[in-house]
Amino acid sequence: MNHCYNQYMRKFITLSFLISAPFWLIATLFDNLALPINLPFSALSFIGPALAAVIATPKGQRRKLLLKCRPLARIRLKWWVVALFIMPVAILLSYTINGTQGTDMTPLFMVVPFIILYLIAAYCEETGWTSYLSTHLLRSKNTWAVGTIISCIWAGWHLIPFIQTGNSISWIIGQTVWTILFRIGLVWFYERSGQKGTIPLWMHATYNTAFSMLPFYGSSYDPEGGL
Template identity: 30%
Template structure:
């Protein structure tokens, strides 16, 4: 597991350097910097580590896990999978007027949603191949199901901080975004287990996070929006974690679909 994270951060360095060199208005959604193309690395590193451990069979097993779907009888969980992000985003934006924050600002048009979904789905698939398809299992062996989710969420958040800074995000925005990142990973892992460890559920949630933030008015420019989203998702994840830990553990963290 240590090898995965060390290699991931080491290979991210050229992307971060490129993001520092090629600064300026980005052509990517939400003004993301060049370093955002690091999204390919979790899949690349997971493939390398799987090949080192089990040869080509390991890579094939990784791909099977990535494209696994909820088993029959568990597909009703697609409802919270699809509604989780839109619901929390709407609730967080409903709180902004209470703080005197206007609901306006630049954003991607709703007509662009199909294109955004397609682009973000590719990025999410690459990331989740590493996060959920490879890294989660050993983390849960060491820290437990919930602990592994929190650790993975923290790593996920830290890995994005350089890109956030290069994208010109304010410190308050980065703090709120990192809070929501950790909280959403807990929720993603919870739903992952509820759907029979279907990695595609995490891919869908990850995609919807990026789409929702792209079309939400002023989200990249308003720290208050990111903080509100972070607080709402953190409250949701805390509630789920309390209920989760009070019940019988969901399966064995070592099992694979």
């Protein structure tokens, strides 16, 4: 049984990194462009996990895979509260306590385009990391084991984009630790909600939207000491 699920994991991870690699390489040509938001060109590698999951899934099961993390689903009210508000509130509280770096907040009207953009990106990522990998691994391992395994791989997958944004070593370490903790939380909420992929989808999208609404389109975001 474990051997079977290890095969699922190896196939998905290999495909995810192979599909993402061209974006990481191309980013070296484009990341000298001045962008208002602290994201590298290699952030477009978000399509990698989705494509990897689709390729690794038998044709007859792909529709079910792609619907797992749909943005609208019948879930209990408490899970909608968790999905939509826990990350924005956490970031707002952290910024309120620690964020004295600037007051040039991102215009409020940017919430809508950001949430659309990040829903698309989160859907692609969560189709791979949640709908495919978490679902398979949770059949043979407990929640904390799955969260730890996937979070470390997820953090490694993000490492090159973290470096390509020109961040300090301490920033990269801080964000890597946060990435690991965040994914463990996503796996935990996914399992506790009855494996509703809508939960991690919205938590992921609202987190990215919330930090992008910080001063200077999220460039003030600092995982070293809060925000």
